[in-house]
Structure formats: structure tokens, C-alpha cells
Amino acid sequence: MRLPLFPLNLVLFPGGYLPLHIFEERYRLMMRHCLDGERRFGVVLINSGSEVGEPAVPEAVGTIAKIDEVRTLDDGRMLIGVKGEQRFRILEIVEQLPYIIAEVVPLVDDAVDVEEGLIADVRQAAKEHIQILMALRGERTQPPGLPTDPARLRHLVGSQLQGEVIGKQGVLEEDDISNALRLALRLLNEESATLKERLRDGMGRSSSN
Template sequence: MTHQREELPLFPLKVVLFPGNILPLHIFEERYRLMIRYCLEEESNFGVILIKKGSEVDDQTEPYNVGTAVRIIESDTMDDGRMNIITAGQYRFQIKNITNQTPYLVATTDILNPGPPPDQHRLSVLMTRVSELYNTYEDLLSETIPDWEIPKNVPQTPFHLGCHIATRLQITLIEKQRLLEVLAVDQLLMQEIKILRYEIQRRQATVIAERKFKAIPTSETPFWKNNSLN
């Protein structure tokens, strides 16, 4: 498989972003103000990538190798130089080598494409199954997480549906990173089916336990004050 190569400024964060998803950012560090100004002037993308070691304000941060290139779709600069921007995930990339460390990371990257489409019948079966599980999962989340909102619009293409589900899954960042690194669309959907089955069972157990707890009758008089126990 051939890859298109490009230079990308990098923004290591404690977040895993998938193509097709929106990420708002507040830019306060001077080095990233410089980076965002460069991207705005040059109409350039930059890469959002999960931190492997270090922190968001660490000069020696080590990122994972695979991230998502983003495009700035809105920006607002405050009087003190801080910025609020809204970015949209475009495509995945893989770092080949870091070409610049200061004032911010720049890397030579390969654009990662989903690859050749799998068998259409197989893909259709996977799409149907993952969609059914995802709908059940969202319903359970709305029961177990206060103010959880179920999205009205869900992507219908296999790759972007997979990216949408990966974003919505309430799993660890490392688990999300593993999904981001899955290139084949059918493999991504298969991994999500496994995760959804497990998460649904776990959430269902939580719902059942909460319902049973609420169904237990309570006495107006605390048991330790109940004279019938004496």
C-alpha cells in the first residue's frame, strides 16, 4: 500500500480524535499560538495525537505514532493572544520521523487510508450488526449517565460510522488509540462489535442492579431505632 507523505505540525493531547469528528481547543501556550497562527496563514492542517509519555505542557512529550490531521474551521483570538478554535478531523496519519522539536513538534508523516474495501456482503452484515449494538448502547448510556444526549445524526458510510462509534464509546484512551490504528474498515467494525457486546453487558448489569436497589422498600424509621429489634 502506498502512502502520501507530508510535513505536519503536531499538537500532542490527552485525547484521541477520529476523522469526521469535531474538536474545540483553547490555545494558551505561546508555542501553540505560533503553530496555530502558522496554520491559519498557510491554510495548513496540524496533527492531533495522543500523548504516550509526558504531559500537554511538557517539552519532552512523547506521542503515539498514529494521530488525526485536523483542519481549523473557526478561530477567535482574544486581546491577550489566547485563541479559541474549532477543528475538524480529516484523515489519519502515521509519524515517520520528527523533524523539529522547538518551538513545537513537526513530523514527516504518511497519510493512512482505510485501504481497499472488503467484500460488500460482509461489510453490509457488519454494518447492520454494529448499528444494532450501537443503538442499544446509546440507550443504556442515556439510562446510566445523567444528561447523556443521543446524537440525532449518525454517519452511514462504514468508515465514518466506525469513527463515530469509536468516539462515543466510553472506554480508555489507550483502547481508543488501538481503534484509531486499525486500518481495514471491516476489522474496525469487528473490533467495535466485540467492545459493544462487552460494554452492553456491563451497562445492563448496572441498570439491573440500580433498579433492584430502588425497589428495596425503606422504612421511615432507621433500623437501629426500631424498637421491635429489642
């Protein structure tokens, strides 16, 4: 299938929601074409280049996004909201101008033979990670529930990660869900350790005032 691409300095996962401010003319055109069709395009992390200007070089794996909301401003800029649907792999870039169009293949998540212990470890690490983030933000609500389905868990945890986008990209593009969850578990534990230090530092400063 052919898909217009929107290279960005972020990673969108299936199930994730992304607000976008569309101001460049090429992407306004792309969105108009999408709205006239199936309302779908690909969100891909930039490998090299930038979001603005010359076409960037995208990573090989991205996420199909469907436009859920759109608001066109008086000056032609657009505010849209999209939801991630499915991972895809780029087979070939077929057009570069005015925006990138690629031949892509959708990727199916094969969740066979994922160890229950690994799923439990990732869910526990994700829960602790969420609790630390909530403490840093001063939130006292109950943390949301976490899925037991390996594919959904991979996508939710990937969206939850706060660190470098290259780590999130690794979780997204790994075809073996067990390997993706192991990577996500390592990244969660590393981030949680860093966030705990930040939380302790903040509590220390508060107690000294």
C-alpha cells in the same frame, strides 16, 4: 507531507469535532502558523509524557484536523474548534521545538470485502450503546442514524466510545477496517454491559427513595 502535531490525552476521529483551549505559548505560535497557512495540524494521542511541558512522545497514527473556528482572547489565549479530516501515520519527527513537526503520510480507508453482517452487528451495538447513554443522561430524543459505509461507521463508533483511550486508538490505527470494526464491536459490547449496570444501579436507588 509535513504536519505540526498537537499531542493530547484523547483520540480524534475523522468527522469528529474537538474544541481546544490554547494557552501554552508554543501552541499559540503553532496555531498562528496554521492560520497563516492551510489551517491544518495533526491531533495525536500521547504515548508517553504529558500535554504540558516537555515535548510528548506521540502514537504513530493520528488524525489531520482543520481549524473551523477561532477566538483569540485579550490575554492571547485561543479558543478554537477543529474537525477531524483524515487519518495519518507518522514517518519521522523532523522538529521538536518549539513544537513537534513530523513527516507524515495520509492513510486511505480501504473498505473492500467488509461483511454486511459485521456492519449490521456494529450498527446494532452502536444503537444500543447510544440508547443506554441517553437513558443515563435522561434524554428522550430519537437516537441519530448510523452510517452503513464501513469507514464512516468506524469513525463514528470510535468517537462514540467512552472508555480508555487506548481502545479508541486501536480502532483508529487499524488499517484493516474489518478488524477495526470487530474491535469496535467488542468495545461497544463491553461498555454497554458496564453502562447497563450503572443504569440499573441508578434505577434501584431511585425506586428505594
